[in-house]
Amino acid sequence: MDRNTFAALYIAGDLSRSEFDSIRAFSDVESILRTRPDFISPAKHQKLVSRYQEAVQQLDNNCQFITLLDDDYPPLLRAITSAPPVLFFKGDISLLNNLPAISVVGSRKADAYGRNTARSFSRRLAEAGLLIVSGLAMGIDSEAHRGAIEAGGKTIAVMGCGVDRAYPASNLKLYQEIAEKGCLLSEFPSGTGPARHHFPRRNRIIAGLSRAVLVIQATIDSGSLITARFAAEYGRDVYAIPGDIIRRNAAGPNWLLKNGAKVVTEIDDVLEEFPEVISSSKALDDDLDSVALKILADGPLDFSQLLVLSGLSREELFVELTNLQLVGKVRESSGIWQKC
Structure with missing residues (x-):
């Protein structure tokens, strides 16, 4: 046949x-x-x-697709019993076999901290050479894709509709960027619209394409935990970033951590599991040019003091400090920031 x-x-x-x-x-x-x-x-x-x-x-x-009959069907996905027989795509399908992949997933209703963390982590992971896989949803997914693109890295969006549809519509620009610089992927043929039951189903593909899944902010009943469950069933690693115990968006990652997921608080917690990519400290330190880091060289300061001295906006400073935390350059205790 x-x-x-x-x-x-x-x-x-x-x-x-x-x-x-x-x-x-x-x-x-x-x-x-x-x-x-x-x-x-x-x-x-x-x-x-x-x-x-x-x-x-x-x-x-003109429908582009790959099947289980093809030699270049992704081997990690082929290994799962529920692998889709056909995958439709738009973009660079070779990414599926050329780069080690990690899935970054989380809440659609992530707060500013969660969105910034997803973007920063994904940017650093992409810079180190990992392929970022996510689902093009609002919130954590979108920021994961954006971080990879900002780094000049590669990203794959696994969709709950046909690859000819930008969903959600507010992500049209991001959809176009991924089609150009990464790959849009779906088990649903072109013309298929989004449906509620499609999204839990596509989560198995997100897990199946990757060696590990990183969860950043998710409620206890989130689809991200479905992705994590699939990953565990497939023998893939599950990582989670811990969160505030009183926030609903932290309940999912915290539950995963109580049940065996690896704690991730800095970028090397992930990269040490991918020995084929260079460590973040070697890859990124030489290019680190941070206003906040230079200011903190003179001693510890609180956020308000850093805001005045740096000349950055609140969001710019927040993102910069988050990035520095991710690579282990600064730490915060009781509202005071200092160099490590």
């Missing part, structure tokens, strides 16, 4: 991987459409028959 037929059957019938493993034994599609195989339900077979020709036409309309 050729890859186009394989993909058309997938689009038409939305078959599972186990059903596809069985269907590959058939030499021609006509026999499948003519007589229902025992392993396909009557409802699915009827759907397959009615939609097959439409699916063939859809694939002919």
